[in-house]
Amino acid sequence: MRILIVNPNTTGSMTEKIGEAGRAAASRGTEVTAVNPAMGPESIEGYYDEAFSVPGLLEEIRRGEALGFDGYVIACFDDTGLDAARTLAAGPVLGICEAAMHAATMLGGRFSVVTTLARSVPALEGLARRYGVADRCRVRASDVPVLALEDPKSGAARKVEEEIRRAVREDGAECIVLGCAGMADLAAELSRRLGLPVIDGVAAATRMIEALVGLGLKTSKVGGYAAPLPKAYSGEFRRFAPTPCHGPADAGRPGGGRTATG
Ligand code: 5HY
16 A cells, blocks of 8 residues: 655655654555745644644645555644544555544543644644543643754753653653654654653654544545545635545646655
8 A cells, every 4th residue: 555644844854854753653555745845834843833834834745646546644642633634545644642642541631742843732732622532631842943953963752851851740641642744753762761662653644644534444535534526726825726526627747845755
């Protein structure tokens, strides 16, 4: 099977890291490709960045459909554009927050999410409510800007670990969920060093997509995730207009942002 992981921000080094995490988690015979849009924010830190990451994300999902991908992972912990992406995809689409939070509920009673900046916390608390896990979940910020995770000398990994230790002490966390796709490379070492499950949503979502595709399950098209209705879009968004056959019109040049295929 073929899984497309979309990093909705435009930082290529993070896309590479995300692709490596997805490929490390995937089974033999599963092809994992990681891409990011060529347009949009370099990092997503709060609601405004999130909003402007969605058009580029949806273009990558539409391209993935044209290339016949079996399932998709949205590799941003805000699960950016998840519902809109599901209206375009035939196969399953998972957000890394959704996947990681559900995985945590299967491994322990209470869990804490350790994300980047405090401004991201309310959105993630809203996702915990949406996914029905709010009574078991605390969301914390490590005060690490997203792009600091791309700089080994920034001390970001140490700050994430310190916040995890506080979560265990103060929240009674039995599992930890890493609240940023850019933390994907930290999970295994933190889990080993701290002695509790530390869940990376990229890996969790990749394996869950494999399971859903392996069961022959696809996104339902009989309700809210039905294909967008054909209509005119004007101005800059003209090229996003849904066409009768499948979702938006051709979104322009092939290839989009940076791609790492394995
Ligand atoms: C993410 N931002 O996973 C989120 C995390 C956050 O650019 N990739 C981003 O801080 O909300």
